[in-house]
Amino acid sequence: MKRLNSRKPGELRPVVVKAGVIEQADGSALVSLGRTTAIAAVYGPAILHPRRLQLSDKTFLRTVYAMAPFSTTERVRPGHSRRSTEICMVTRHSLEPALFLEENPKAGISVYIDILQADSGTRTAGINAASVALADAGISMRDLVASVAVGKVDGEYFLDLEGKEEDVTKCDIPVAYMPRSKKVTLLQMDGDISAKEVKELVNLAVKGCEILYEKQKQALKERWSLK
Amino acid sequence: MILQEQYLLNLASKGERIDKRKPDEYRKIVVEKDVIEKAEGSARVKIGETEVLVGIKMDTGEPYPDKPDDGVMIVGAEFSPVASPGFETGPPKEDAIELARVVDRGIREAGTIDTKKLCIKKGEKVWLVNIDIHVLNHSGNLIDAAALAAVTALWNAKMPELKGEKINYEKRTKKLPVKSKPITITFARIGESLFTDPNLDEENVMDMRLSVAVKDDDNICALQKGGIGTLSLEEIGKVLEAAIKKSKVIRKTIK
Numbered sequence: 269m270k271r272l273n274s275r276k277p278g279e280l281r282p283v284v285v286k287a288g289v290i291e292q293a294d295g296s297a298l299v300s301l302g303r304t305t306a307i308a309a310v311y312g313p314a315i316l317h318p319r320r321l322q323l324s325d326k327t328f329l330r331t332v333y334a335m336a337p338f339s340t341t342e343r344v345r346p347g348h349s350r351r352s353t354e355i356c357m358v359t360r361h362s363l364e365p366a367l368f369l370e371e372n373p374k375a376g377i378s379v380y381i382d383i384l385q386a387d388s389g390t391r392t393a394g395i396n397a398a399s400v401a402l403a404d405a406g407i408s409m410r411d412l413v414a415s416v417a418v419g420k421v422d423g424e425y426f427l428d429l430e431g432k433e434e435d436v437t438k439c440d441i442p443v444a445y446m447p448r449s450k451k452v453t454l455l456q457m458d459g460d461i462s463a464k465e466v467k468e469l470v471n472l473a474v475k476g477c478e479i480l481y482e483k484q485k486q487a488l489k490e491r492w493s494l495k
Numbered sequence: 496m497i498l499q500e501q502y503l504l505n506l507a508s509k510g511e512r513i514d515k516r517k518p519d520e521y522r523k524i525v526v527e528k529d530v531i532e533k534a535e536g537s538a539r540v541k542i543g544e545t546e547v548l549v550g551i552k553m554d555t556g557e558p559y560p561d562k563p564d565d566g567v568m569i570v571g572a573e574f575s576p577v578a579s580p581g582f583e584t585g586p587p588k589e590d591a592i593e594l595a596r597v598v599d600r601g602i603r604e605a606g607t608i609d610t611k612k613l614c615i616k617k618g619e620k621v622w623l624v625n626i627d628i629h630v631l632n633h634s635g636n637l638i639d640a641a642a643l644a645a646v647t648a649l650w651n652a653k654m655p656e657l658k659g660e661k662i663n664y665e666k667r668t669k670k671l672p673v674k675s676k677p678i679t680i681t682f683a684r685i686g687e688s689l690f691t692d693p694n695l696d697e698e699n700v701m702d703m704r705l706s707v708a709v710k711d712d713d714n715i716c717a718l719q720k721g722g723i724g725t726l727s728l729e730e731i732g733k734v735l736e737a738a739i740k741k742s743k744v745i746r747k748t749i750k
Binding site for chain 1: 589592593595596600603604605606705710713714715716717718719720721722723724726727728731736739
């Protein structure tokens with residue numbers, strides 16, 4: 269199968285990364301990959317309420333993922349679903365390894381991710397945006413977290429599935445990766461492929477993450493007028 | 496707690512475990528089928544002290560618009576407060592939702608249920624298969640136990656008879672159409688070591704786990720990384736290989 273918009277198998281969709289897009293937030297970012305658009309805002313670190321959530325040895329990281337009702341063909345009912353609850357959790361697990369949460373015990377950092385338009389790869393776009401927003405908020409980090417999904421269509425490995433490609437792929441593997449430490453922080457998969465293919469696809473995703481990482485850094489440099 | 500953590504980490508640095516198991520060794524597995532008469536299918540799985548019950552209930556309903564001639568399967572998980580001092584009543588929380596969704600993905604992607612055979616009238620009426628996971632005792636590694644119980648229950652489920660509009664739950668003759676036996680294998684990382692089937696003590700100190708669902712033909716049908724730790728590419732390869740090997744042994748426990 270030819271890729272949509274005449275993309276090459278190992279090519280990302282057109283990427284836009286912008287830091288500092290929400291004036292009220294302590295840090296924020298917008299990431300779009302093709303028609304998928306995610307916006308992330310970071311509030312904190314601040315005193316955490318309710319107090320029962322406070323942790324005595326580290327900062328409490330709250331991640332909230334939500335899709336706008338108008339973001340897909342069929343309207344999304346506002347509020348939590350089982351899917352969004354799982355995504356909130358894996359997003360938190362993807363970001364936490366990059367943060368020094370032990371620096372501010374009892375505090376809380378909230379990361380809110382809104383998907384404005386969904387055309388596949390929303391959790392990965394959300395993680396990309398959240399990571400830039402955390403850096404934009406001046407929160408100390410070991411690394412940025414870049415994220416992308418990969419799949420296999422007609423025997424070929426596709427980077428960054430979009431829209432209809434997701435309906436025909438043999439598998440869908442979202443990956444998040446810390447490029448400096450070379451560690452995977454998100455790995456999920458559904459499909460039907462061999463272990464060898466899983467490994468090759470994860471390698472492809474890592475290459476995609478490395479490209480996204482450069483875009484993330486660029487966005488932060490532009491925002492803070494660094495060369 | 497901190498003492499315990501140090502103890503487990505020290506052991507792990509030597510590749511040893513708190514209960515003397517080998518890194519790729521499961522606790523004793525006991526599988527019982529047909530334990531709930533009222534259910535269309537059921538199974539109880541014990542892995543060590545961990546105990547999970549899965550029941551299948553069937554009903555009829557509308558198919559999804561994009562799959563008009565496919566039966567529908569729904570997986571739910573209940574962490575009953577019976578099972579752990581950490582569980583509370585109320586709607587399912589993150590971990591229960593994750594458990595249900597990981598088990599769902601394994602069964603769905605492996606094509607365990609032949610959903611095409613569950614169509615009653617295309618676009619209007621199909622069988623719904625409710626797979627409910629009920630945790631009876633949480634002593635670690637719920638994912639593998641629940642996945643094993645779910646597949647066992649499905650393979651032994653019998654469909655109620657349908658007469659016109661009415662479902663006769665008293666008369667169950669035909670077997671539920673099933674095709675494959677996916678097995679989910681979880682590895683946890685403690686320190687630098689990877690251990691399969693983590694018990695509760697190990698789960699409390701692990702920084703990461705990776706669950707791998709393996710099909711009968713050794714293909715991988717679902718993956719889920721859990722926890723805030725990270726994985727190297729080598730570790731992913733290692734876990735996949737070990738999971739495939741282990742799945743062949745565990746699959747034999749399904750009767």
